[in-house]
Amino acid sequence: xxxxxxxxxxxxxxxxxxxxxxxxxxxxAGEVTCVLGDNGAGKSTLIKVLAGVHQHDRGxxxxxxxxxxxxxxxxxLDRGIATVYQDLAVVPLxxxxxxxxxxxxxxxxxxxxxxxxxxxxxxxxxxxxxxMGIDLxxxxxxxxxxxxxxxxxxxxxxxVHFGAKVLILDEPTAALGVKQAGxxxxxxxxxxxxxxxxxxxxxxxxxxxxxxxxxxxxxxxRPLGCYEKPEITLEELTRxxxxxxxxxxxxxxxxxxAG
Amino acid sequence: xxxxxxAPLRDERLGSPRLLDRxxxxxxxxxxxxALLVFVFFSVVTERFLSxxxxxxxxxxxxxxxxxAVAVALLMIGGEFDLxxxxxxxxxxxxxxxxxxxxxxxxxxxxxxSLAFALAVGALNGWLVMRTGLPxxxxxxxxxxxxxxxxxxxxxxxxxxxxxxxxxxAEGYESAGFLFASTFDxxxxxxxxxxxxxxxxTAVAALVLVxxxxxxxxxxxxxxxxxxxxxGVPVLRTKVLLFMTTAGAAWLVGSINILRFTSVQANQGxxxxxxxxxAAVIGGCLLTGGFGSAVGAAIGALIFGMAxxxxxxxxxxxxxxxxxxxxxxLAAVLVNNALRRxxxxxxx
Numbered sequence: 001x002x003x004x005x006x007x008x009x010x011x012x013x014x015x016x017x018x019x020x021x022x023x024x025x026x027x028x029a030g031e032v033t034c035v036l037g038d039n040g041a042g043k044s045t046l047i048k049v050l051a052g053v054h055q056h057d058r059g060x061x062x063x064x065x066x067x068x069x070x071x072x073x074x075x076x077l078d079r080g081i082a083t084v085y086q087d088l089a090v091v092p093l094x095x096x097x098x099x100x101x102x103x104x105x106x107x108x109x110x111x112x113x114x115x116x117x118x119x120x121x122x123x124x125x126x127x128x129x130x131x132m133g134i135d136l137x138x139x140x141x142x143x144x145x146x147x148x149x150x151x152x153x154x155x156x157x158x159x160v161h162f163g164a165k166v167l168i169l170d171e172p173t174a175a176l177g178v179k180q181a182g183x184x185x186x187x188x189x190x191x192x193x194x195x196x197x198x199x200x201x202x203x204x205x206x207x208x209x210x211x212x213x214x215x216x217x218x219x220x221x222r223p224l225g226c227y228e229k230p231e232i233t234l235e236e237l238t239r240x241x242x243x244x245x246x247x248x249x250x251x252x253x254x255x256x257x258a259g
Numbered sequence: 260x261x262x263x264x265x266a267p268l269r270d271e272r273l274g275s276p277r278l279l280d281r282x283x284x285x286x287x288x289x290x291x292x293x294a295l296l297v298f299v300f301f302s303v304v305t306e307r308f309l310s311x312x313x314x315x316x317x318x319x320x321x322x323x324x325x326x327x328a329v330a331v332a333l334l335m336i337g338g339e340f341d342l343x344x345x346x347x348x349x350x351x352x353x354x355x356x357x358x359x360x361x362x363x364x365x366x367x368x369x370x371x372x373s374l375a376f377a378l379a380v381g382a383l384n385g386w387l388v389m390r391t392g393l394p395x396x397x398x399x400x401x402x403x404x405x406x407x408x409x410x411x412x413x414x415x416x417x418x419x420x421x422x423x424x425x426x427x428x429a430e431g432y433e434s435a436g437f438l439f440a441s442t443f444d445x446x447x448x449x450x451x452x453x454x455x456x457x458x459x460x461t462a463v464a465a466l467v468l469v470x471x472x473x474x475x476x477x478x479x480x481x482x483x484x485x486x487x488x489x490x491g492v493p494v495l496r497t498k499v500l501l502f503m504t505t506a507g508a509a510w511l512v513g514s515i516n517i518l519r520f521t522s523v524q525a526n527q528g529x530x531x532x533x534x535x536x537x538a539a540v541i542g543g544c545l546l547t548g549g550f551g552s553a554v555g556a557a558i559g560a561l562i563f564g565m566a567x568x569x570x571x572x573x574x575x576x577x578x579x580x581x582x583x584x585x586x587x588x589l590a591a592v593l594v595n596n597a598l599r600r601x602x603x604x605x606x607x
Contacts, residue, residue, distance in 0.1 A: 091482035103491035105472040115470045
């Protein structure tokens, strides 16, 4: 099967700063590829390339086997790659259904007299959210009234509804409490089970491990390793994430201080 | 997908929202109350305020301001300012006047040329703001000063004075004047046609804002432009079009002015930009964008017109108008702030 997304030795430089180099991984339908790394590891750069916000300048970026360079997020969207950003997934002052349809609004009428089909918009929003297991009382309420987890879920449901093949999630659990994070991960799993390829960016291995099928570890713009789930345990993932040997040395040092 | 059209839109967990809650999240409600207050006050205090002639006067005063306030409100909901909007009303009038009186152009042709000029400046404003990423406040302050200089400089160069007059003898003045500056009779009182333009602009803007895709995008780019871009909203196009709309509205007002007064001063329009913004804010627009109403801005302009004329009818010194304006603006900003907090919590 051709992977939905494949990157081969991809690289990106901003002026003299090498933000990303030699990164390779794949995203398959019905699988979750986790991208893990600390701040400044190059996670954001990688997803910005995948989402069409920035363009890579080295290596190959293949979508369904075809080499490609997106020039705008719209192009990526048209190829079925939808991105949900951590803090800017939605417009808080707009209602849930207006957010849901933002950029793809349903209209009735013709020519210059095209008006929003508000009834259809509300009904579809409610049913699409219900299909994902999100039960909202009122789709007319401003998104700002929802909790952080619910906002992420609305954005995920939107991407799924509009036929995304690949869903890129940028730190969806970063600002959330334990319970909320669990809810969001449930929807990630649900999107995966619907056959979407998911790219999950996180710095929390405990969030990544239960839902992930493949783990790409980044550090200072370089890949630290790319593992299939059977190849790695949660402990090993955590250890590598935290800097492995470095952390052990630090722990030793701290013990010395404490003692 | 099998979305039943008859799917229950009301959730059974929702009681019918209280009327007060439903009203309080509408951005224009504060302005409406203010307008009512001002209306009742001057109706009681003065006799002429409610007379047909009085009504025609304050409606006319509010109309040209209202056209601009509505356009500026759209721009502000889209998250931007246009400080050049006031001077633009003079620039467009000057272009029309110079072309038709000095170069002998047909008035209609001159109007078209000045519209093209306005749209070009609007597009330039929008393009500069979006390309540089600078605040529109500073970019349009630049165009404001540049236009002010051009207005005076070019007018002096062409006419030797700082005004252009003599529109009446220009070819096509009658028909153009009929469209932009005539009066119509309603119950024996003459009302200026600018009032109709005002109502028309407000209705179209309100419809576009809440009932069309473009209107949805206006709220979105003002509320969170990065998020909008990420879901495929053409942010640049939306904002450039908003700047062009504001400039287009300035052209309409400039045309109304030049055809009514048949002459234009080169220093007209300076300071009006703040009146537009004030009217829009009184009408419920947030300074930070993403929230507001076209109808509210029109009502904001109405308050302006009623208060300005009411103070004259009451035989007060017009100095008091500024005090009134300041208090009104502060009150509006406070109310808006409180309303927005509620709007984020309470459903519409």
